[in-house]
Amino acid sequence: MATMSANFILFLLTMAACSSVIFSASVVEDLNTLHPPSDFNTTISKNCLLNPSLRYCSTSPMNLIEIFKSSIVASHLCNDSRNPNCVESFPKIDLRSRPNIALLYLSFHFFWKYCPLSILSIDLSNNSLKGSFPIDVLECKQIEALDLSRNDLIGEVSFRIFSDLANLTTLNLSYNQFSESRISDSELFFKRFNSSSFISSGLLPDHRKYRMKVVILLIVFPILVIVLVWFLGWLCFHRPDFLPRMLRRKHKFTPAMLRAATDGFSEKNLIVKCEGVDIYSGVLRDGTEVRIEIYRNGNSREIRNEFIEECKIFTQLFHKNLVKVLGSCHNRRMRALVIEASEGESVDMWLSRSRPPWKQRLKVAKGVLEGMVYLQEQWPAVDYDLRTDSLLLSRKLVPLISRFKLGHQNCSSRNIYKFGVFWFEMIVNRQLRDEIKQDESSFIRNIKTQISKNLQAVINECMELQRESMVNQAKTAMNLALMCTDQSHGHQPNLKYIYDTVTRLSSNQKMQEAEKIRHKRILSRN
Incomplete structure (x- = not known):
């Protein structure tokens, strides 16, 4: 009896407990109808004394119902x-191509828990088994062969679960859908068994995948890096306005x-x-409306260097009567200045289109002079x-000086002359304005002659100088313009005198307007 196999003992036990019962055709039916005999506990204890290696002998406390089942x-x-x-004897479990009962027996966890020691081979192949690896079958630690091929098992297989199966020499996990294992975990395991045990199992490294990874690593990845570097370079050198503001070069277009x-x-x-320059309107990517001046009068190295230095200065100019220079564009093919657009028109268009009064x-x-004073004091x-x-x-009738150029120190005489010509354009009639644009010198000589003869014929008729005080103001303004255009030594007034004169004329005009309004109110009350 001591040499009797575990299977034999169990079968005798079962038959003794059910001597009057013939094996049912259904294992489920027998599990539900058969019950352990009254001396089952005694029999189990004797068996454990005779063969302590029986699996149920090592469990404490013993579950007699599970052992019987x-x-x-x-x-x-x-x-x-x-x-x-x-x-x-019970040497093998052979359920090949029997999916219905294979699933049934795999569901009996208590059986695998007390797996008979006589079982040496388990074959569950070709059963369309789904889910993860059936870990319960490995409770039969004494087995020498295991076949789970041609199923639909999925997931990872931790090869550590086979470490207790010292007798396992034949393993077949082929034709499943397991997840590929890491080489560090599986290298020794794959050496233990032939590679034919893992055909199309998903466990063996897919060399095609590795070849693809090598191709990606050695070819595709460098290409992606080159494309990325090229794209970033394109952004930096062509469209930096797509970059975050902190990464852009300031004032650079x-x-x-x-x-x-x-x-x-x-x-x-x-x-x-016009000659040497094209002026465009535009809208930057951030919505800023701009005026873009593109210069066409040569683009040599010297001209570009001079232009770059000018732009560095122009972007620092800040005054309400100067246009805001946002930046520049300069390379071998283009020189351009980008200026913030103003909602208005040129002074020339304003004089031609409307009939602006004297005030x-x-x-x-006065606004033009304020801009001139700022430039003379801050940027001579x-x-x-x-x-x-x-x-x-x-x-809002705020004048903006919009054309700049780096000149020379102490150029105030030339700037005063330019203001005198501008002041004439603001005062004289349309016909004389056209003469100014054609020949400034002959115009100034002609205007000196006409002023002394008939001031009204010279002054722009749109100003409607109705009162004597306004005529006197216009005469003062004309004389001031003549003084500004007189480039004889010591005859030109300085910029402070011009500014004070125009400011005084403007103040007098405001006072006269206020007096006029007050007089009208008095008359309306009477």
């Missing part, structure tokens, strides 16, 4: 596995940015085209243009 399942499974003499802002320098965005002309002249090296077609005017 496992003996019933073992009886059925031995027969279903086509073992020749299940009373004497590129041809691509200006092209995008002007719809490709379209005709509809062209404001004016508005004084307001504009900056030269500028005061022609009415280059001076801009906002909708």
Whole structure:
């Protein structure tokens, strides 16, 4: 009895407990109807004394119901596995291509818990088993062969679970859908068994995948890096306006940015085209409306260097009567200045289109002088243009000096002369204004002659100088313009005197307007 196999003991136990019962055709039915005999506990204890290696002997406390059920399942499974003499031996579990009962036996966890020691081979192949690896079958630690091939098992397989199966020499996990294991965990395991045990199992490293990874690493990745570097370079050198503001070069614009802002320098965005410069309107990517001046008068290295130095100064100019220079574009093909657009028109267009009264002309002249004073005191090296077609005017009649150039120190005499010409344009009639644009020198000589003869014929008729005080103001303004254009040594007034004179005229005009309004109110009350 001591040499009797575990299976044999269990079968005798089952038969003794159920001597009057013939094995049922259904294991489930037997599990539900058969019950352990009254002396079952005694029999189990004797068996453990005779063979302590029996699995149920090591459990404490013993679950007699589970042990009895496992003996019933073992009886059925031995027969279903086509073992020749299940009373004497139970060497193999063979459920190949029997998906229905294979699933049933795998569900009996208590059987695998007390797996008979006589079982040496388990074959559950070709059963369409789904889910993760059936870990319960590894409770039969004595097995020498295990076949789970041709199923639909998935998930990872930790090869540590096979470490207790010292007798396992044949393993077949082929044709499943396991997840590929890390080489560090599986290298020794794959050496233990032949690679044919893992065909299409998903466990073996897919060399095609590795080849693809090598291709990606050695070819595709460098290409992606090159493309990324190229794209970032393109952004930095062509469209930095797509970068965060902190990464952009301040006051720096590129041809691509200006092209995008002007719809490709379209005709509809062209404001004016004159000698040496094209002026476009545009909208930057952040919504800022700008005026873009593109210079066409040469682009040599010397000219570019001079332009760069000018732009460094122009972007620092800050005054309410100066346009705001946002930046520049300079390379071998383009030189351009980007200026913030003002909602208005040029002074020349304003004089031609409307009939501005005398007080508005004084307001504009005073604003121009304030800008001149700022430049003379803060940036004496900056030269500028005061022609009415280059001076801009906002909708609130704020004049803006818009054309700059680095000049020379002590150029105040030339700037005063330019103001005198500008002042004449603001005062004289349309015919004389046209003469100024054609020949300034002959105009000034002609104006000196006409002023002494007939001031009214010279002054712009739109100003409507109705009172004698206004005529005297216009005469003072004309004399001031003559003084500014007189470049004889010592005859030109300084900028402070000009500013004070225009300010006084403007103040007198305001006082007269206020007096006029007060007089009207008195008359209306009477």
